[in-house]
Amino acid sequence: MSEAYFARLLGLPFVAVMPASTSPDKIAAIEFYGGRCHLVDDPGAINAESARLARELGGHFMDQFTYAERATDWRANNNIAESIFKQMSEEPHPVPAWIVCSPGTGGTSATLGRYVRYRRYGTRILCVDPETSVFFDYYRTELSGAPDTSLTLPCGSRIEGIGRPRVEPSFIPSCVEAMLKVPDDLSLAAMRYVSQRLGRRVGGSTGTNFIGVLALAQQMQAAGESGSIVTILCDSGERYAHSYYREAWYAERGIDTVAADAAVAAAVAGGALPVLERLGS
Template sequence: MSQREWVAAAIRKIDADFNRSADTHLIPMDLPGFPGIDLYLKDESSHPTGSLKHRLARSLFLYALANGWLREGRPVIEASSGSTAVSEAYFARLLGLPFIAVMPATTSPEKIAAIEFHGGRCHLVQSACQLNAESEQLAQQTGGHFMDQFTYAERATDWRANNNIAESIFKQMADEPHPVPEWIVCSPGTGGTAATLGRYVSYRRHDTRILCADPQVSVFYDGYVAAAAGKPWRALTCEGGSRVEGIGRPRVEPSFIPTSVDAMVKVPDALSLAAMRHVTRQLGRRVGGSTGTNFIGVLQAAQWMREAGRGGSIVTILCDSGERYAHSYYDPQWYQRQGIDIQAADEQLAQMVQGQCPPVLPVCSLEPVNG
């Protein structure tokens, strides 16, 4: 089979897989302390590989195929903290390609098992800062292709339409009381989702604003602050890796586009995980830590709306299932090892949900947020 024939067959397989899949659900959830404000969670955990990253992996594979970067029988390598690797392993197996995930050694055992279930191999490194260099080296050694989600996430996704997450949200919101959300809240892993959402609402001329909630150990917020001030921001870094798996990075990734985001907040890990537990109780099933980070962003957006006397809707993303974090976020001993006071965080979160205690977070915005 020629390269052109193999690429055509590979794209046909991915399109067929897409046609077999239904859209993800949009779930309403009460915000008792904020009457007149409706909250919806876009449940990306219902994808075949269980997370928001299923969309990204599909786009990255189609982008690489269309560019001629993938070859029959040659491995695909990705730098990932877990969920993207799970999804890419799925698509690699669909195309009959070997897959290697370069991951931090701290990645949850559940994610490692999920990658291996889909036929992938895990290459663990001690520091998140090593991921890209190790991936590039493996690609050279094996003759494979480094997918590089952190560079290509924002350009691989068709932000105008093609059933991206933004288009899906607005279609599902069409019959709701407030069909055009005041805010859509997400969190940055690559920055690609924020870029897609921001570009789509601008292109479609919606009044919706995008709020990005960055976890505690991450440099995206600092990059945004610098960019908003007209200072150099691309080369900023921070020490350590994010405790909220799937989001936050020690460097400002190429897919992060500050001008596609209207505001950013910085969320302490203890609050993110308290919010994760709250959403879990409200839905009756476990969600991941990044959903908690998003929920804190929701409370901040709701506070701004209340201060401005505005009602309306907010949409955020339920990124993945909490079943992948049984050995971390749902293990009390993990919190003890991390020095996180669960009771204090839960009490603070309960007051925030009731509207009794406004979020006190570092905030940066391109324009006033409560006007």
């Protein structure tokens, strides 16, 4: 959407190549800013299709999944990491014990991890991966000493904005201390819980992040640790009125919302989360 906005300011035609499963509200927002949406059935074919269109139209493939980790100067101001620490400066625990994020391009986790190392903070980065995504499995191969960038999945993530069917170059495993695999039913239950608490709709990726926060809070409490946990409220849930906020969407996909809602509510009340697969420290 932001690319479509700036392309219009520059007087340039813009084509967004996206999975066919993208929410109609996101498609409408891109078209509102003058962009054209080119939908593909196979999420793994997005890069090849983008390159093909660029050749045929005499355009340029921006390839944000390859270049996201270098698009921002993580050492300077005006990046998400610097903003987090500035906003936390007056809090009781201004240096977070953990920052939780989820990988889409991988650029956010790279920026956060590089920034805390550059500033020599003790903050650790937890990257939470949705159910259908290859990043978690790639991280496992990285920890084993035999990183496999050829890993792929046959389908894309149901949590829009995060998760990928292939290993993206912008995901830098050394920038995160740990990864957590989050089932989609829990991500979406957490999304609904956060939306109810805030009085505003949030997206599925925010729910994935919140599951990571709950897992860390329980870990820190069990260890008798105090400190702050920071996560990111991602896109607005209003973009998912035709999917995540429609009961029929869950029924069509066989997702049990009742059990997942109960699990999140129990965890918030101090109970244990369902066992989640975790890698790293």
